[in-house]
Amino acid sequence: MAKVSVLGAGSWGTALAVLLTQNGHETILWSHRQEQAEELANKREHEAKLPGVTLPEELEITADFERALTGRDVLVLAVPSVAVRSTARRMCPYIKQGQLIVNVAKGIEAHTLTTLTDMIEEEIPGAQACVLSGPSHAEEVSRGLPTTCVVGAKKREIAEYLQNIFMNPIFRVYISPDILGIELGGALKNVIALAAGTADGLGYGDNTKAALITRGIAEISRLGIAMGARADTFYGLSGIGDLIVTCASRHSRNRKAGFLMGQGKTVEEAMAEVNMVVEGVYSAKAGLELSQKYQVEMPIIHQVNKVLFEGKNPAEAVRELMVRDKKIESWESAWE
Numbered sequence: 259m260a261k262v263s264v265l266g267a268g269s270w271g272t273a274l275a276v277l278l279t280q281n282g283h284e285t286i287l288w289s290h291r292q293e294q295a296e297e298l299a300n301k302r303e304h305e306a307k308l309p310g311v312t313l314p315e316e317l318e319i320t321a322d323f324e325r326a327l328t329g330r331d332v333l334v335l336a337v338p339s340v341a342v343r344s345t346a347r348r349m350c351p352y353i354k355q356g357q358l359i360v361n362v363a364k365g366i367e368a369h370t371l372t373t374l375t376d377m378i379e380e381e382i383p384g385a386q387a388c389v390l391s392g393p394s395h396a397e398e399v400s401r402g403l404p405t406t407c408v409v410g411a412k413k414r415e416i417a418e419y420l421q422n423i424f425m426n427p428i429f430r431v432y433i434s435p436d437i438l439g440i441e442l443g444g445a446l447k448n449v450i451a452l453a454a455g456t457a458d459g460l461g462y463g464d465n466t467k468a469a470l471i472t473r474g475i476a477e478i479s480r481l482g483i484a485m486g487a488r489a490d491t492f493y494g495l496s497g498i499g500d501l502i503v504t505c506a507s508r509h510s511r512n513r514k515a516g517f518l519m520g521q522g523k524t525v526e527e528a529m530a531e532v533n534m535v536v537e538g539v540y541s542a543k544a545g546l547e548l549s550q551k552y553q554v555e556m557p558i559i560h561q562v563n564k565v566l567f568e569g570k571n572p573a574e575a576v577r578e579l580m581v582r583d584k585k586i587e588s589w590e591s592a593w594e
């Protein structure tokens with residue numbers, strides 16, 4: 259059994275800490291707030307984020323950063339994407355050779371356009387950063403509902419090691435060498451989910467949702483392939499799988515924020531009402547910048563940016579998507 263620490267006591271960090279403890283690993287959950295660590299340790303429940311889920315007695319909960327990092331085999335980074343760089347920088351002095359760092363946040367840094375694993379490796383020279391991603395709402399994982407994910411790592415033996423660490427009969431883990439494709443899919447599906455939620459808020463139907471999912475994965479994979487990711491990653495769990503769940507699930511914060519915007523709320527009002535991290539708002543900018551950098555057409559992500567940051571009416575954004583130039587469905591036409 260391994261010594262594992264989960265850094266970040268939000269809904270996903272807490273759900274993974276419970277899962278890892280149940281898997282028999284000696285697990286620590288670290289919160290950046292002392293009072294939260296004490297409350298979780300005393301109540302053995304995360305009332306705000308995962309009500310009704312018991313935190314096992316064997317799970318150690320602390321706000322002591324050094325304690326959480328020292329002597330651990332695996333460090334799971336579960337803070338929001340905007341906190342990954344500062345957290346990795348803070349981790350750097352404590353990291354010893356051989357410790358594995360697994361990013362489970364979903365985002366891309368705006369302006370630098372750096373993926374989160376690359377960011378970790380920038381901040382912690384010599385680190386081996388891996389990723390765990392897929393359709394995995396914390397509310398369901400923490401209740402033992404069957405879930406599948408994928409681990410991406412540069413070396414196969416590390417991927418297999420992490421597969422064994424996380425996997426159990428309700429949490430099936432696949433492995434992949436395509437870290438870039440996994441991270442792009444995980445970050446950009448949140449932007450499409452904002453659009454899908456907005457469509458729901460506008461009162462549009464299942465046809466609209468299916469269109470956004472299908473055309474959404476087309477634009478994400480087009481970008482990913484241009485950046486050097488593998489096409490098949492986008493048809494896997496971290497691509498279409500996570501896109502489907504985030505566009506459809508009642509648990510999705512991105513879908514909910516979009517829904518509120520479709521009903522007329524501003525992005526600030528929607529984020530305040532959701533009151534948990536809405537990653538798509540941050541990844542939207544990065545998606546737009548990547549589409550410009552790699553000269554890849556990403557019309558849905560383009561329109562989401564206009565709604566989020568230019569006050570565009572969401573119904574007008576959908577109309578503009580519908581009346582774009584006529585296209586063939588495949589971007590590699592057999593007719594050419």
Ligand SMILES: NC(=O)C1=CN([C@@H]2O[C@H](COP(=O)(O)OP(=O)(O)OC[C@H]3O[C@@H](n4cnc5c(N)ncnc54)[C@H](OP(=O)(O)O)[C@@H]3O)[C@@H](O)[C@H]2O)C=CC1
Nearest residue numbers: 267268269270271290337338339341363364395396534535
């Ligand atoms: N929830 C889910 O089902 C899933 C989430 N993810 C991803 O995991 C990441 C985390 O999401 P999630 O747990 O849901 O988010 P939540 O909104 O539930 O919680 C975020 C947590 O991070 C803490 N935090 C904020 N800033 C910092 C910081 N600088 N250092 C340390 N901790 C900090 C927050 O603390 P405070 O309470 O003080 O605000 C809070 O506990 C996101 O990238 C998300 O996309 C991935 C898969 C599933």
Ligand SMILES: O=C(CO)COP(=O)(O)O
Nearest residue numbers: 392393394395510511512
């Ligand atoms: O990534 C997730 C599920 O796989 C969580 O999505 P939300 O952040 O939209 O809730």
